[in-house]
Amino acid sequence: MRAGLRGVPVYAGLVAAEVFALFPFWWMITTSLKHQVEIFSGLELLPTAPTLDNFFALFETYNFGPFLFNSVTVVVFSVLLSLLLGTPAAYALTKLPTEGWLQKQALIVVLLVRMLPAILLVIPFYIVLANFQLLNTRIGLILLYTGLNTGFVIWLMQSFLAEIPRDIEEAALVDGDTRLTALWRIVLPLAAPGLAATSIFSVINIYNDFLIALTMTSTPEAQTIPVGVSTLIGKIQIQWGPMAAAGVVGALPIVVFALLVQRHFVRGLTLGAVK
Amino acid sequence: MVRGRRASFAAGPYVLLLPAAVALAAVSIYPLAYGVVASVRHYRYGLDVAYAGITNYVQVLQDDTFITALETTAKYVALCVVIETLLGLGLAMLVNRQLRGASLWRIGIILPMTVAPVVVGVMWRLIYASDIGIADPVMGLFGIHDVHVLGSDTTAFLGVVLLDVWEWTPLMFLILLAGLQTLPQEPLEAAVIDGASAIRVFFDHVLPMLRPVLFVAIVLRTIDAIGTFDQIYVLTRGGPGVSTQLFSIYAYNTAFLFTQYGQAMAMVVILLAIVLVLAAIAIRLVRLGPGTR
Numbered sequence: 001m002r003a004g005l006r007g008v009p010v011y012a013g014l015v016a017a018e019v020f021a022l023f024p025f026w027w028m029i030t031t032s033l034k035h036q037v038e039i040f041s042g043l044e045l046l047p048t049a050p051t052l053d054n055f056f057a058l059f060e061t062y063n064f065g066p067f068l069f070n071s072v073t074v075v076v077f078s079v080l081l082s083l084l085l086g087t088p089a090a091y092a093l094t095k096l097p098t099e100g101w102l103q104k105q106a107l108i109v110v111l112l113v114r115m116l117p118a119i120l121l122v123i124p125f126y127i128v129l130a131n132f133q134l135l136n137t138r139i140g141l142i143l144l145y146t147g148l149n150t151g152f153v154i155w156l157m158q159s160f161l162a163e164i165p166r167d168i169e170e171a172a173l174v175d176g177d178t179r180l181t182a183l184w185r186i187v188l189p190l191a192a193p194g195l196a197a198t199s200i201f202s203v204i205n206i207y208n209d210f211l212i213a214l215t216m217t218s219t220p221e222a223q224t225i226p227v228g229v230s231t232l233i234g235k236i237q238i239q240w241g242p243m244a245a246a247g248v249v250g251a252l253p254i255v256v257f258a259l260l261v262q263r264h265f266v267r268g269l270t271l272g273a274v275k
Numbered sequence: 276m277v278r279g280r281r282a283s284f285a286a287g288p289y290v291l292l293l294p295a296a297v298a299l300a301a302v303s304i305y306p307l308a309y310g311v312v313a314s315v316r317h318y319r320y321g322l323d324v325a326y327a328g329i330t331n332y333v334q335v336l337q338d339d340t341f342i343t344a345l346e347t348t349a350k351y352v353a354l355c356v357v358i359e360t361l362l363g364l365g366l367a368m369l370v371n372r373q374l375r376g377a378s379l380w381r382i383g384i385i386l387p388m389t390v391a392p393v394v395v396g397v398m399w400r401l402i403y404a405s406d407i408g409i410a411d412p413v414m415g416l417f418g419i420h421d422v423h424v425l426g427s428d429t430t431a432f433l434g435v436v437l438l439d440v441w442e443w444t445p446l447m448f449l450i451l452l453a454g455l456q457t458l459p460q461e462p463l464e465a466a467v468i469d470g471a472s473a474i475r476v477f478f479d480h481v482l483p484m485l486r487p488v489l490f491v492a493i494v495l496r497t498i499d500a501i502g503t504f505d506q507i508y509v510l511t512r513g514g515p516g517v518s519t520q521l522f523s524i525y526a527y528n529t530a531f532l533f534t535q536y537g538q539a540m541a542m543v544v545i546l547l548a549i550v551l552v553l554a555a556i557a558i559r560l561v562r563l564g565p566g567t568r
Contacts, residue, residue, distance in 0.1 A: 013369050018383045024398040024441065025386065027409060031401055039407050082298075089295035092288040106292070113303040115554045117502025119523040120543050123530045124306035124313065147302030150295050208391035210505040211523075215531060226393040230509055233400070240407050247397035251390045258389035262382060266453040 025251075032244035039240050054245035062242055063220040064249065067228035071207060074138055074224060078145035079202045085146070086153025087195070091183055093154065094161045107158070110151040118211045126215050136222045141213060145206045152205065153198055156268060160194025161187065197264040200257050207254055225250050307547070314540035321534040331541035341542060343517055344525040351432075351521060352500040355439040360493055362440065363447025368477075370448075371455045381452075388445040396509025399438045403510070428518035431511055435519050438506055443499075447492050454488030455481070498553055501546070522546055 031039060033050040058064040093103050125144060126135070134140035164187060172182040188195065210226040217223045223231070229246045232239055261268065317327035335341050370380060387395070403410050403424040410424050424434040458481065466476045482489075504523040507513065513520030513528070522542070530539035 010369055010372070010374075013365075014374075014380055017366055017369075018380070020441065021384055021387050021445070024395075024402060028394075028398045028401055031407075043409055043412055085295045085298050088291040092291035106296075109303075110299065112551075112554055113299055115498050115550065116303065116307075117498070117504075117523065117546075117550065119502055119504055119526055120310070120547055120550070121302070121306050123526075123536060123539050123543060124310040125302075126530070127313065127536065128306065128309060144302060147298045150298045151303075154295060204389070208393075210391065210393045210508075211527075214508075215527075226391050226505070229391075229393050229397060233397075233509060238404075240401065240404070243397055244401055247394045247401075250394040250397075254391060255386065255389055258385075259382065262385065265385065266449050 028244050028247045028251075031240065032248045034241065036241055054241035055249070057239075057242045058245050058249065062228070062232060062246070063223075064225075064228055064246065066220040067223055067225050068249075070138055070220075070222055071224040074141045074145065075203055075206050077142045078149060078206050079199055081142070081146040082149035082153050082202060083195070083199060086150045087157050087188075088183070089150075090154045090157035090161055091187065094158045107155065110154050113148070113151040114155070118209075122211055122215045125212065129216055135216060136218050138222050140216055141222065141224070144212055144216070145209070149202050149206060152202065156198045156201065157191070157194065159267060160191050160198070163194075164190050194264075197261045197268065200261045201264075201268040204254055204257055310540045311544055313536055314544050316537050318534065318536045321536065323536075327537055331537045332545075335538055335541045335545065340517060340520075341525060344520050344522050347432075347517070347520060348501060348522040351436065351439075351503070352497060354436050355443070355500050356493060356497050358436070358440050359444045359447045359496060360489070362444045363492070364451050364489075366444070366448045367452040367455055370452055384448055385445040387442050390442075392442070392505035393509055395438060395442050396506040399434070399441075399506070400510055403434055425511055426515065428516060431515055431518050435507055435510060438510065439500065439503065442506070443496060446496060450488060450492040450495075451485070454485050454492075458484050494553065494556060498550060501550060501553075 026045070030045065030047055032054050033052070034044070034047040035049065035051055035053065038044065038048060093106060129135050129140045129144075132140075134143070168190070169182050169186055172186045173179070177185060207224075208226065209224075210230070213224045213227045214230065217227060220228075225246075229243070229250050232243045232246055258265075313323075314331055315327055315329065316323050317325040317330070366384060370377065370384075374380060390398075400408075402408050405411060405423040405426065408424075411422065414420070414422055422430055424430045462480055462484075463476060466480055471479065502523055503521055504527065507519055507521055507524055508527075511519045513524040526539050526542045526546075529535050529542065
């Protein structure tokens with residue numbers, strides 16, 4: 001009885017937090033399902049006549065087909081390339097007898113890169129890409145994201161790899177494996193959950209990026225979903241329905257991915273500093 | 276055969292590190308160096324025309340709008356981080372107990388931080404909009420009329436702060452919850468047995484033990500908040516006037532609207548100095564933090 005009463009303020013606080021956290025989602029999703037007239041007619045919490053017109057409009061008039069294609073292409077290639085570059089480096093930092101000094105310095109540099117606000121980098125990026133004729137190309141975006149995400153992969157993967165007991169790998173070496181085959185045959189399968197989590201975090205980071213894509217691209221040939229979302233704003237008249245639908249398209253895949261890795265969230269966000 | 280393996284063994288770490296190091300340098304050291312060089316060049320119509328010495332820096336530091344943007348950023352960061360830390364800590368304390376459906380509560384709370392900042396901007400525009408938004412009618416229920424959130428300086432500023440609090444309190448919550456869950460239970464139980472009140476236990480035992488994690492969370496959030504761009508760009512573009520013009524928005528406009536790359540880079544170098552100091556503190560704290568090797 002006493003415990004039950006003591007629980008009331010706790011649950012009241014939690015319910016308030018949940019309502020605050022979830023209401024904006026509800027409002028955006030329901031707006032995306034309303035007709036233009038209903039959006040302006042007042043404050044229905046539920047659409048009276050749900051419609052998918054806003055979503056069709058995105059793909060028919062607002063170029064979301066190309067935006068989606070660009071986003072998927074850029075995300076897939078940058079994530080694969082940065083995993084390919086970052087995982088062996090993380091392995092080298094954790095498992096091989098490199099000097100401790102180098103290891104520490106390398107991780108500090110990687111951490112510094114992660115902490116640089118994007119605005120510090122975009123102006124030089126823009127000038128450099130312009131010099132190489134890579135502005136407004138998917139390849140330009142892939143190169144930038146690959147480089148930036150490699151640091152993230154190194155930090156997170158070394159935190160996962162460091163948890164694999166050394167003995168297992170030593171045994172493989174005794175059995176005649178080389179370092180590389182041991183990495184491929186023994187270490188990577190054991191690190192598979194960490195690799196999966198790292199990949200998903202990378203997908204989220206890259207798919208969600210706005211500033212770099214905004215500055216480096218200018219047409220639907222290379223613009224990604226977040227940039228596409230922003231193109232619906234700033235016109236003289238804001239198309240609220242399609243804008244809400246665009247928000248849903250931009251959010252949905254990422255929310256699903258995020259739920260898959262929520263167990264590793266803290267590690268991903270603090271780069272292994274807190275687990 | 277044996278020699279070959281030994282050779283690859285010795286060179287191994289460097290061979291594995293090299294490609295990643297090159298990629299990282301290409302997107303950090305190179306652009307930063309390039310940027311520092313650009314900050315002492317004079318650009319006209321986006322073209323590098325002459326050496327400018329320190330004139331870009333002088334102009335930037337004499338530019339009232341730049342100073343205002345720095346002040347706005349400082350206010351924004353301070354307000355957001357303080358509110359998010361307090362709310363996040365409170366929420367973490369609420370969730371850190373035996374709860375029915377604990378993981379569901381947690382998922383609901385962390386959902387805001389998973390969404391792209393651009394989408395967050397869209398969500399809050401749909402809420403704040405003076406014609407179709409829900410903020411005005413809701414405030415009307417409480418007798419507050421004719422406040423258009425994005426229409427005046429103070430409310431617009433508070434509006435973007437509220438958005439930031441909505442989006443990033445979950446980050447503080449998650450990190451602090453993880454911190455709370457690793458605290459040893461014995462001292463806390465001993466204090467309770469000694470008759471200490473819940474408040475005393477919190478201030479005398481929980482808070483001191485939580486301090487390293489708290490610092491990590493605050494520094495990470497501070498550095499991220501300094502770079503806030505996407506949500507503001509979508510929500511207000513820095514307006515009305517310059518009331519929500521954070522540093523990043525002003526630097527972006529200077530570079531890509533006014534094509535003053537030299538001045539924009541001077542601004543960026545000044546901010547970089549600030550961020551590096553903060554990052555140095557952060558790195559020290561992260562490495563001293565719990566769970567690191």
